[in-house]
Amino acid sequence: MSIYIYNEIWLFVRAFAGGAVLILCYSLLQEIRRLIFCSPAAGGILDLLYWVCAGLLVFAGIYRINQGILRSFLFLGIISGAFLTYLTIKPLFEKICYIILEVPVRFVKKTSKKYINWLLFFCKRCKILVKQSANQYKNSTRNHLQMRRGRKFGKIREKTKKKDNRV
DSSP, X not given: OOHHHHHHHHHHHHHHHHHHHHHHHHHHHHHHHHHHTOOHHHHHHHHHHXXXXXXXXXXXXXXXXXXXXXXXXXXXXXXXXXXXXXXXXHHHHHHHHHHHHHHHHHHHHHHHHHHHHHHHHHHHHHHHHHHHHHHHHHHHHSOHHHHHHHHHHHHHHHHHHXXXXXX
């Protein structure tokens, strides 16, 4: 076989591997999305961004490798690599990714829950302190002498009334 044929076979193998990598990266993105619980709109935006970037990378790779000549066997290699990877490796890859990514996600969720409760405690405590200081400020704006005199006079008047009743 000539060197030209070996080069074409090598290009097909690279395209096959590229398709496999594309489908595995997409399944990794799906697992991350499944663990983080993002909304359907955010998932759609992530899918759109992924496929736009994947399309640009495939086009740039084909353009760079093959001197800008688009050949149908390269697209066939990408599609067949993605399809065979989807049927064989993807289910196992998804399980492994889920197990590996689940550990840090659980750790972050548990620690964040602890720290969120800790922060909420301080927020509630600050709210109590703010209310107490507001009440103290409210009481300090009133004339304390008048309030004290009124209380004293009220107590004195009650005592004098009791004395008057006895006499």
